[in-house]
Amino acid sequence: MEGYGKWVSGRIGRWVTLAVWILAVGVLSAAWPGVNSQVVNNAANLPLDAGSVQAEKLAQQEFPSGGGIPALLVWHRQGGISAEDLVHIGAVYTALEKKPLPHLLSVPPLGQLPPAALQAQLSKDGSTLVTPLIFDKAADSDQLGDSVAQLKEAVKAETGRDLSAADLASGDLTLRVSGPVGISIDAVGLFKDADVSLLIATVILVLVFLLLIYRSPLLALIPLVAVGFAYGAASPLLGKLAQEGIIIVDSQAVSIMTVLLFGAGTDYCLFLIARFRQLLKEERSPGRALLQAITGTSGAIAMSGFTVVLALLALLLAKFGAYHRFAVPFSLSILIMALASLTLVPALLAIFGRGSFYPFIPRTAEMEKERAAAKGKPDPRQKISRKGKIGRLVVTRPWAVVGAALIGLGVLASSSGGIRFTYDLLSSFPKDMESRQGFDLIGSQFTPGGLAPVTLMADTEGKAAAADMKSVLSSLSYVDSVSDPQSGAVNGNIKSYEIQFKVNPYSRAAMDYIPALRATVEQALDDAGVTGPGNKVWIGGQTAEQYDNRKVGNRDMDLIIPVVIGMIALLLLLYLRSVTAMLYLVATVILSFFSALGLGWLILHDLLGVDAIQGAIPLYSFVFLVALGEDYNIFMISNIWKKSRTMPLKQAVSEGVSETGAVITSAGLILAGTFAVLATLPIQVLVQFGVITALGVLLDTFVVRPFLVPAITVLLGQLSFWPGSCPKIPETQSGGDD
Template sequence: MGRNNLLGKWVAGPRGRWITLLVWLLAAGLLSALLPSENGQEDNGAANLSASKPSVQAAAVAYEEFEGGADLPALLVWHRGSGLTDSDLRNIQELSAALTASPVPHQTGVPPLQQLPLESLKAQLSKDGTTLVTAVLFDPKADADGLKKGVDQLRKQTGERFGQDPFAAGADASDGLSARVTGPVGIRIDATGLFQNADFTLLMATVLIVLILLLLIYRSPILAFIPLVAVGIAYGVAGPILGWMAGEGWIVVDSQSISIMTVLLFGAGTDYCLFLIARFRQLLKKEQSRSAALRAALSGSSGAIAMSGFTVVLALFSLLLAQYGAYRRFAVPFAIAILVMAAASLTLVPALLAVIGRASFWPFVPRTPAERAERAARQGKPAPAPGKERRGWIGSLVVRRPWTIVLVSVLVLGALAAASTQIRFTYDLLSSFPKDMSSREGFELIGDKFSPGELAPAKVMVDSQGKDVSKLADDLRSQDYVSQVGEPAKGRIHSDIVSLDVQFAMNPYSAEAMDRIPDLRRAAEDALSQAGVKDAAEHVWIGGQTAEQYDNKTTGDRDTRVVIPVVIGLIALLLLLYLRSITATVYLVLTVILSYFSALGLGWLVVHYALGADAIQGAIPLYSFVFLVALGEDYNIFMISSIWRKSRRMPLRQAIQEGVGETGSVITSAGLILAGTFAVLASMPIQVLVQFGIITAIGVLLDTFVVRPFLVPAITALLGRRAFWPGKVREPSGDRANG
């Protein structure tokens, strides 16, 4: 308590408030001026898989042994509804010749279509003669921005060659020539572009939703801007720090993490601000001195704010244990942003409130009874009657019917959680794109006019060790999930290494194709074993987009098994240290876990039945878990802190009733704002963000309106003094907390 009073005296004091405000403004200004911004340090081509993963090892073998073996193909899908003309095909050949003579940025190769007779090129058309797929190969080490620069130059050359830009033509044009870029290059460019374009939109939408909700809840324009100003200044401090760390090579930031970090910072940051603001407003109705009220508010809420922030920071840092690159890239930027925001909530926000004072709540300024009476006297009005202490009906219901509350809550949440067992997952990024994206339109044309497996064939490579493996192609071709096997090619350095391009009989980005990677590997190993190659498993490599996707899944599954127990353990340890109660720690953690699975189940019902999605992105459960468990525990910490504090001077049941009532409005406000900020993601044209936003927003609302006001206090009421075990609480005589 002494330390909190010291902090309050400093940041809310006559001079300290101005110094605190000046320090934050100088920090944001100087850091922004001297250090690079995080947006300028984006690396959207960072690898998600380590060099030890099978698909990465296969890519290394392909790069070393086969010309263009590891290059990224940009598939150009040419289409004319009435049929491609000879003139179209000659233009395509001339474009191939131009790209051979003058490659675009990061281009590594292009098939010499100009050397083919026109009739040979016609043989590659779709059966109805409307569609042709050609390829341009790019450097696999190029990032998305570099690939986009190359493709943009390709489009420019195409427009000059054709006299029009077929990439701008509608894909469903009945007679005009259209072109689309798909395949690994097109997908990567479109994915990065969607996230980059989302940055500003997300920022503006998040600020707007927070501002509107604050105005509706508190009806004070000044108060509505205080959290936004604090978050903005905190962002001005955190952003350059992250940009500097990225510039030094200590961390990697990408457009996806920056987009979601913006939402998290405004949502969680506003919550922390409201914890203090709500307490300050309560005390202003009892304390005439605004400085004393602010110091008391900071003393009463700083522990919960610090604990909440620290919980989220540790949960986010646990992502450093993940092997999947996208998970690891979230850890440091998010944790630092929350750490800076928590510090701003404990210093900058009190300083702003100290400067503005009671006017922060204008036009509904909270006043003491004496101030209201004096104000009425000056206006010649009768003194207002003393306000009655409001007793929340939820708190009363919880202490009167705890068993009913617990049973109903558990049944409802349990039923929703059961729906999570029906979830189907996908690792197909293409399916999350809007239907009018170039890469998705091109893929659908390929699937309609050709075999969808042509989009991304798997590259099967084996080391024959000098044995005859001529039957390998036939063995692979005999598999029911394979539609076509290309001609074998020998390694340029080691001639014993043989490569075969294998096309799947289904969408190569689908879960069905991904699950066939182990089968494909076994088929190749069996063929090697039959040829007399010993230790066949060590001499098979499978590369390509489907194999990479399979490694993404297995790595993500491993990370889920590791990270989730660590997050639960860290949060449990922090709760134990803060509350000094094993019992409370156990049921607080269990209720948040139940809430998480309920959110996952209800989110699936919404995404699947309301939005028509067949599956959700495979990375969403882990992301949602880290955010929901860490953020959901914030509300429990804030409420249980109030109950613990009150239980020292009143019967436990009364403490529960008043604690629920005291924290109810602020937690409801905070929950609505946090859910609203995550719901902003649902307005984005990217399904992975839509699904993540919906599930996380649902989880926050369940915590806000079910777990925090009903389930947790009801369990506390049922346990009575045992809720403090092994700690002890001095209860006034007459308490019947154990009921």
């Protein structure tokens, strides 16, 4: 570490390090595309063996005309749609038949129907009409968005007004595009709109925090410069990997990656900066102070970064595409950020030296006296150090500290048992989002199941007894309507039915009907004498996809959470060489995670009125909180371990808590703040993720790190190092300096 430190902070090495970073980022940016240019937002989330995927494959083979993705045009006029409105709607469809939109597969011949036929399809109060358009499933969200934009222009040309901009309660004719196409467009649009605002808000927040902490404009910019260089290197690397088809990146991954870089990256920088600032008050030579800071913190920084990288790489084990796509962007960006913290940041600190902290430059006591004498002022009085209150409390009353922390965290963790989860994509949209407004109209005026019908296909093997499947399906209490059967183009014994549920097709209740529906049809086939009915039923559509999403997501969670815990435990064991310390460090972070879930649920549900949180939140939050939470423990425990070699353990704990307190508190506030920025976005899944992760970081920062972990260390004493040991130095004092 000393050799590396001498190089990156040396007279020549500092400039070479800076030049290498500038050259690397410049060459990579010029040679390879940025990650944002390679974003793909319609990538598959489900594996090929998922039931809904198999159903879609069969549908394309047997029922090729139904292989598209529907857009539902929701026409509405408060007080009732007029005959003139119906003429305009028919004219729009006639125009689309003559001049199809890009990626439009089929247009129902509504323009050929008399107005009376359309009148019959209105809602009961006559205010709403839903008409479909079928688009190509291969089109991505951007392409669909362009097509829908052209559709709205065609509607405007026919009606003379922008119906999409009209207020639903205005009494004018309005148009809202919903269904799978509208939802897909809005989902991607939310993340696109969020990227710039998220970046600006994160930069401002980190900058303000750094200015408040160090009151130095230059020092506040150094971590931001490092993050900028890290992003400048990560973006083209990820862009190239995506261009070559090695990975797939989406807008959500890029958004969270930006927050992660600023939050975790600033933390790593602060670990070094805080130690450098402390040593500048003890060492006259800034070069020697920086070298000591590098050798003293680089191991913990490298270990922290490696822990996060491995935890995020565990997402590669996921079968669910959204989880899997996070692994490489997140882990690679953190790896590059850790390298920047270990090389670029020391080089910049070496270049600016004490001036990095201007105007509040840290100096040794002797230098302060010399400075005062040169100005003709009295010698500054030596500040009297005071005992660290938290450190003293931890070592004098460890049982009380552990008990209070465990009770508090345990109560919060118990609240996590009452969490309700949802996989309803629409619930994550703002209420004024177009596709959600359209869906609300469908749900209030028609059956909500019409938004995304379920497609059921069954191989009847030509059995006459299986021919009355429509009656069986219609008799189910949760089914609102069933279409007449269609026969397969290749295998005529395969019958297809379109089923509309009575509930929101994206809701948890609708998903719970999928296995029941399958069991009912399999039993009917078995009763009809069909052989092997378990392999003769296929269920497709949005509800079936959501059911598979939940099933695969739960599988990933059950696999990845133990793997992450195991990897972090192994790394801690290798780094600390203590089984005992590894066990209680992992246990406290897991407790902190469940406490954050419980507290997050209380805030989101009881204060913000959220009925259920998105099903992906626990896994997302777990990976981030367990990995990032161990950062602070590693930094503090490594400090305590070093001190325990030269002083009594209680004194080492007290001083370790006091010395790392300020920097970990600052780092925790910045990291929590960056995740909290996500809560300002109009996307509920990011709001929920941001709130829970920010709370978890704060619990780690203000409860687990300063109180629970050091108090447990005091109680265990020498056992904390088992099977290793530390010198048994007699206890002479139990306080530490702040």
